Structure formats: structure tokens, C-alpha cells
Amino acid sequence: MPSASALLEVRGLVKRFGGLTAVDRVDFDVREGEILGIIGPNGAGKSTVFNLIAGALPASAGEVRFAGEPILGRPPHAIAALGIMRTFQHNRPFAGMPVVDNVLVGSHARFRAGLWRILAGGGGAEERARRRRAEELIEFVGLGDFAHAEVDTLSFGQGRLLEIARGLAGEPRLMLFDEPAAGLTLAECDRLAGIIRGIAARGIAVLLIEHDMRFLLPLAQRVVVLNFGAKIAEGTPQEVRMHPAVMAAYLGDATAV
Amino acid sequence: MSAWRPLAWVALFAALAAAPFFLGSYHNDVFRKMLLWVALALGYNFLFGICGQIAFSHFAFYGVGAYSIVILLFQFELPFAVAALLGLALCALVALAVAIPSTRLEGFYLALATLALAQLFIVLLNEGGALTGGTGGLANYRLPEIFGVRIAGPWYTVLIVGLVALTFGILWRLDRSWFGRACRAIRDNPEAAAAMGVNVARTKVIVFTLTSVLAGVAGMVYAFVDNTVNPPIFGLDNAFLLLFMIIVGGAGRHAGAVIGAVLLYLAPFVLSPLIGHHHVLVFGVFVLVAILLYPRGLIGIWDALRQRLA
Numbered sequence: 001m002p003s004a005s006a007l008l009e010v011r012g013l014v015k016r017f018g019g020l021t022a023v024d025r026v027d028f029d030v031r032e033g034e035i036l037g038i039i040g041p042n043g044a045g046k047s048t049v050f051n052l053i054a055g056a057l058p059a060s061a062g063e064v065r066f067a068g069e070p071i072l073g074r075p076p077h078a079i080a081a082l083g084i085m086r087t088f089q090h091n092r093p094f095a096g097m098p099v100v101d102n103v104l105v106g107s108h109a110r111f112r113a114g115l116w117r118i119l120a121g122g123g124g125a126e127e128r129a130r131r132r133r134a135e136e137l138i139e140f141v142g143l144g145d146f147a148h149a150e151v152d153t154l155s156f157g158q159g160r161l162l163e164i165a166r167g168l169a170g171e172p173r174l175m176l177f178d179e180p181a182a183g184l185t186l187a188e189c190d191r192l193a194g195i196i197r198g199i200a201a202r203g204i205a206v207l208l209i210e211h212d213m214r215f216l217l218p219l220a221q222r223v224v225v226l227n228f229g230a231k232i233a234e235g236t237p238q239e240v241r242m243h244p245a246v247m248a249a250y251l252g253d254a255t256a257v
Numbered sequence: 258m259s260a261w262r263p264l265a266w267v268a269l270f271a272a273l274a275a276a277p278f279f280l281g282s283y284h285n286d287v288f289r290k291m292l293l294w295v296a297l298a299l300g301y302n303f304l305f306g307i308c309g310q311i312a313f314s315h316f317a318f319y320g321v322g323a324y325s326i327v328i329l330l331f332q333f334e335l336p337f338a339v340a341a342l343l344g345l346a347l348c349a350l351v352a353l354a355v356a357i358p359s360t361r362l363e364g365f366y367l368a369l370a371t372l373a374l375a376q377l378f379i380v381l382l383n384e385g386g387a388l389t390g391g392t393g394g395l396a397n398y399r400l401p402e403i404f405g406v407r408i409a410g411p412w413y414t415v416l417i418v419g420l421v422a423l424t425f426g427i428l429w430r431l432d433r434s435w436f437g438r439a440c441r442a443i444r445d446n447p448e449a450a451a452a453m454g455v456n457v458a459r460t461k462v463i464v465f466t467l468t469s470v471l472a473g474v475a476g477m478v479y480a481f482v483d484n485t486v487n488p489p490i491f492g493l494d495n496a497f498l499l500l501f502m503i504i505v506g507g508a509g510r511h512a513g514a515v516i517g518a519v520l521l522y523l524a525p526f527v528l529s530p531l532i533g534h535h536h537v538l539v540f541g542v543f544v545l546v547a548i549l550l551y552p553r554g555l556i557g558i559w560d561a562l563r564q565r566l567a
Contacts, residue, residue: 094449109454113435
């Protein structure tokens with residue numbers, strides 16, 4: 001596996017819930033600027049892998065390195081500050097603020113002005129610059145008309161786009177998407193795929209957890225397949241699609257193609 | 258508009274500072290206490306309305322500030338600046354001691370811990386012997402000269418206007434920054450806030466400590482309004498009144514906190530001659546109506562009206 005260097009290295013990752021091994025010695029890399037997909041049937045351990053990387057769950061064993069630094073055991077806010085931002089499968093907006101402020105929360109870790117400087121009246125230029133940047137990102141995901149709307153006026157699909165803009169505001173080097181196509185219409189899925197390609201084109205590595213192969217396979221450059229917590233295949237979308245173990249795992253799963 | 262805004266604020270606070278010179282001593286007293294409620298409500302709104310922390314200790318910290326300045330000045334006979342700084346440090350230490358363990362736990366633990374603290378504080382005041390003056394509290398003292406200046410009469414009211422301006426200025430600056438957004442994010446969805454890089458526990462501890470210290474400062478100022486401190490003042494009745502002020506005015510909004518504080522503080526003056534002590538009942542109805550029908554409080558009703566007219 002040559003060319004670009006690995007930004008995220010996952011080695012021997014294990015998560016046990018009591019007697020159940022939800023993630024069983026999983027290895028993979030995410031390289032700079034690539035879109036890596038993780039697929040698998042329901043209960044394959046995709047979301048658990050995601051939450052282990054994001055720091056939302058403690059791992060039982062294994063190692064995860066980001067830009068060479070071990071990150072397992074760090075809290076979610078520290079992982080975000082390192083440059084790993086995420087979306088949630090079930091939208092989690094900040095309901096009490098307008099869209100642009102939601103996005104600004106995403107850039108929380110990037111603010112430089114300390115509390116004393118703010119109390120002394122400083123930080124205004126930084127605040128304005130970040131707000132402009134947030135508005136650009138809102139434009140980028142296609143929510144330009146809603147920048148100053150309250151979040152409860154957004155549709156479900158628009159809420160997903162807000163999650164993406166909010167994540168991008170953290171200036172990530174790696175963006176994690178947790179089933180981004182779930183609950184979206186076909187038209188929304190197409191737009192979402194375009195946005196994700198646009199993100200990768202900006203040099204941001206993308207890790208996608210996805211249940212829907214129709215959405216993922218045209219989008220990802222490489223795919224890791226999980227089943228019952230273990231990696232059963234890895235390769236290009238073409239290789240994975242033809243892999244016998246993958247076909248067996250997905251057999252009878254109506255959403256797979 | 259934005260160029261006039263700072264000027265409008267200066268004019269407002271100048272008018273508030275000028276008012277006591279036109280008021281008699283009785284109305285000065287009413288005005289001072291109203292301003293103190295406003296200062297308390299602004300801080301409590303930041304803690305409860307903006308950061309979403311359910312705590313019942315805010316009024317107790319008002320008491321910690323009041324008692325500590327009186328005890329340090331007149332029982333230990335410390336110089337004013339030393340007493341004030343020690344009082345602040347005490348508020349901060351107690352706040353940290355409560356906040357650090359309880360913000361790490363979920364949900365109701367902060368509410369329970371702060372309720373216990375508020376009750377414990379009253380017990381300590383009652384059982385404090387000569388130090389706290391027991392059930393009778395401490396009295397017969399007056400504000401010493403501060404750096405050679407004796408602040409009295411309307412000038413003390415001006416000082417309280419300064420306290421409100423300082424409290425509002427600090428909270429306003431914080432609210433309009435990344436810090437205020439982080440607080441609101443924690444209130445709305447702590448898990449998402451953490452994923453966006455917000456250190457939830459640390460932010461909660463900072464907010465709890467800061468607002469508790471601000472309540473303590475207000476308490477220090479209050480100690481020389483009545484020139485007496487005693488346990489019943491700092492009991493849970495007033496802690497809940499403060500909560501009602503925020504809910505009726507509109508949680509999460511500075512203007513809501515101010516409206517709620519002014520209205521519920523002044524209401525008894527109007528209602529008591531009419532219905533005696535039953536004004537508490539009216540408060541209860543107010544709060545119920547607010548919670549059930551107008552969760553955004555009076556300021557929310559105002560917003561809706563303005564939107565309809567625009």
C-alpha cells in the first residue's frame with residue numbers, strides 16, 4: 001500500500017461490551033486526502049468503530065494514531081481539537097441558536113482569544129473573521145439562505161448539511177461521517193455525495209461509515225468491510241463488490257445492491 | 258444603529274446612576290434592592306438559562322459574600338481590601354469544591370449538591386455562635402472608609418449601579434464570544450458540544466465559579482444596604498424566587514432576567530396592599546403559566562409581538 005502516507009492508523013482495535021465483542025481486532029488506515037468507506041450490515045460494529053475513534057467510547061484494546069500521535073483514551077473535545085471532526089447519524093443541532101452560531105460552535109477549538117482578552121474588549125476581529133468563514137461554509141453546503149434562520153426551521157436533510165458545515169468549521173484534517181445518507185431523499189443523497197467529494201478535494205481526509213452501498217461505492221476510493229465486528233474485506237469498491245465474503249454477508253440484505 | 262448602541266448603554270447607566278439623587282431614602286432602599294436582584298438574576302441566568310446548569314446555590318453565595326465581608330471586617334478586623342479579596346477567594350473555593358465533583362456527574366447531581374449546600378449554609382449560620390451571630394445574625398456595623406472615602410446615601414446606590422454594570426458587562430462580553438456559544442451548546446446538546454471541541458466539564462466549572470463569585474460580590478455590596486445580615490434572608494425562599502424571576506422573564510436572555518427580577522421584586526409592593534401575603538400565590542400562578550404556556554417567558558412574548566408587528 002504505497003503512495004500517500006496514513007493520517008489515521010487503526011491497529012488491533014477491540015471493543016467488548018460484557019461478553020460481546022462488538023469490534024474484533026480491526027486494522028485500517030485513512031490516508032491524506034482520501035475517502036475511505038466502512039460498510040457492513042446492521043450490527044457489524046461500524047458505529048462502534050466510529051465512536052472509538054471520536055473518543056465517545058473507551059476502547060478495550062488496540063491503538064489509534066492520528067498524524068502519528070496515539071489518540072485512544074483522549075476525550076472527544078481533545079480529539080476535535082487535534083483536527084478530527086464528526087457528524088452525527090441522528091442530527092444533533094444546538095436548538096437554541098441560529099444556524100450560523102451552530103456552525104461557529106464547530107470552530108470552538110480554533111479560537112485564539114482567551115477569556116481575559118475577551119473581557120478586556122478584545123477578540124472582535126477574530127469573531128468577525130470566523131463568522132464570515134462560517135457563512136462561507138454554510139454557503140458551501142448549500143444552506144446560504146438559512147444562515148440566520150433558527151435551526152428548528154430546517155428540514156431533516158438540511159439539518160444533516162448543517163452538521164457537515166459545523167464539522168468543517170473546526171478546520172479538520174480528518175472528517176468522520178456517521179451514516180450521512182441515512183434518512184435522506186435520493187436527490188439529497190446526490191447533493192451530499194457532491195459535497196463530500198468537495199471536502200476531499202480540499203485535502204481533508206474523509207472516513208465514511210455507511211450502511212447503504214449504493215451511496216458509498218461510487219463515492220469511496222477504498223472500502224473496508226466489517227461483519228460481526230471483524231474486518232472481512234478491504235479494497236477498491238470494485239474489488240469489494242465482487243468479494244465472496246462481502247456478498248455472503250450482505251445476502252438477503254434488501255438495502256444492498 | 259450600531260454606532261449609537263454604546264452611547265445608548267452609557268446613557269442608560271448614567272440615568273440609573275443619577276436616579277438615586279432624586280429619590281428619598283425609602284425609595285433609594287427599594288431601588289438598591291431591585292438593582293441587587295437584577296445583578297443576581299443576570300448571573301443566575303448565565304448559569305441556568307445560558308449554560309443550562311440547574312443549581313440552587315446562587316443565593317447562598319450571595320450570603321457567603323455578605324457574611325464573609327462582615328465577619329472579616331468586624332470580627333477579624335481586617336483592612337477592607339484584604340477582607341474583600343478573602344471573601345472573593347472564599348466564594349471561589351466553595352464554588353470549585355461544589356462544581357468540580359458535581360459537574361462530572363450527570364443531570365440532577367448539581368441540583369442536589371447545591372440544594373444541600375444552600376441548606377448547610379443556613380445551618381452553619383444558625384449554629385455559628387459568636388462568629389455568625391447565630392439566629393440573630395450580625396448588625397450594628399457600617400461601611401468603613403474605603404481608601405479614605407466614605408460612600409453613603411445616594412452614592413452607595415451609584416456603587417450598586419456600578420455593580421450591575423460590571424456584572425452585565427462581564428456576562429455580555431462572555432456571552433457574545435466563543436465562550437457563550439460553548440455554554441449554550443452545552444445546554445442544548447452536551448454530547449455534540451464535546452464533539453465540536455468544547456471541554457464540557459471545564460466550561461461548566463468556570464461558569465459555576467464565575468457566577469457564584471459574582472453573586473458573592475453582590476452579597477458583599479448588599480451587606481451595607483441593610484447593615485445587618487441574618488440567616489432567614491439567605492434561605493431557600495429567595496433562592497426559588499430567583500429561579501422564578503428567570504423563568505417568568507425568559508431563561509437564556511439578559512433582558513428576560515432583568516424584566517423578571519424587576520417585576521417579581523416590585524410585584525409585592527403593588528400586590529401586598531391588595532391581597533396581603535397571598536402575593537406568593539400570584540407568583541406561583543405566574544410561574545405555572547410561564548412554564549406551561551410561555552416557556553420563553555415575558556421576553557419571548559415581547560419577541561413574538563415585535564415579529565408580528567414587523
